[in-house]
Amino acid sequence: MTTIVWLSEHDSPDAFPPVERALKEPDGLVAAGGDLSVERLLAAYRRGIFPWYSRGQPILWWSPDPRAVLVPSEFKLSRSLAKTLRRNLFEVRFNTAFEQVIRACGDRKLRPEGTWISAEMRDAYIRLHQLGSAYSVECYAGGDLVGGLYGVALGRIFFGESMFSRVTDASKVALKTLCDRLVDRGFVLIDCQMVTAHLLSLGAKAIPRAEFVAQLRTHAQEPAAPLL
Numbered sequence: 001m002t003t004i005v006w007l008s009e010h011d012s013p014d015a016f017p018p019v020e021r022a023l024k025e026p027d028g029l030v031a032a033g034g035d036l037s038v039e040r041l042l043a044a045y046r047r048g049i050f051p052w053y054s055r056g057q058p059i060l061w062w063s064p065d066p067r068a069v070l071v072p073s074e075f076k077l078s079r080s081l082a083k084t085l086r087r088n089l090f091e092v093r094f095n096t097a098f099e100q101v102i103r104a105c106g107d108r109k110l111r112p113e114g115t116w117i118s119a120e121m122r123d124a125y126i127r128l129h130q131l132g133s134a135y136s137v138e139c140y141a142g143g144d145l146v147g148g149l150y151g152v153a154l155g156r157i158f159f160g161e162s163m164f165s166r167v168t169d170a171s172k173v174a175l176k177t178l179c180d181r182l183v184d185r186g187f188v189l190i191d192c193q194m195v196t197a198h199l200l201s202l203g204a205k206a207i208p209r210a211e212f213v214a215q216l217r218t219h220a221q222e223p224a225a226p227l228l
Helices: 038-046 079-087 098-105 119-130 170-185 197-201 209-219
Strands: 005-007 029-033 060-062 067-070 091-094 134-141 144-154 157-165 189-193 205-207
Touching: 038 119, 038 144, 067 197, 067 209, 079 170, 091 170, 098 119, 098 134, 098 144, 098 157, 119 134, 119 144, 134 170, 144 170, 157 170, 157 209, 170 189, 189 209, 205 209
Parallel strands: 005 029, 157 189
Antiparallel strands: 029 060, 067 189, 067 205, 091 134, 134 144, 144 157
């Protein structure tokens, strides 16, 4: 495919082209336009597609190849993080402060390079959370929210969206705690979307998009296993 598909907000929520038609440059761009309705977001995730765009752009939908994933049982625990965990510095909670977490993930003070989490994106994921499809993991120290992450759960796949830290290792502790919970609940994969050195250091790996989509067909169509 040399051009992307443009979606209207009136199009069916699942009116995405096959991910095999995504552009090679920029890598994985599938479609533009549409909306961030709950129905469209869930249809996108089940196909291996996610929204990611900057202020002033239309909604852009992506499915990169390769895909970064983390098998929950393969989280790489470094010596320094193991030491942090032994010190029991943080209280970790699930789903008690979703809106605060997503706001922190989009805080420009924590992301001077900029953020894609616009008010429109934030509101869309809050709606997903209210309907039980999006979750947050929060790290507290001294009663203060100092780190965390959020994402979407479908079937036995967790789609990680973003994380933040105000204190060293807080987001890593949140991720490690999430991995332990996912193993306990029978989840098979965390979608990390884009391959980065940071994610690879935590145990993530790159797999072909076709392999990722096959995992979704097997594990993301059923109702989500309960995380709480």
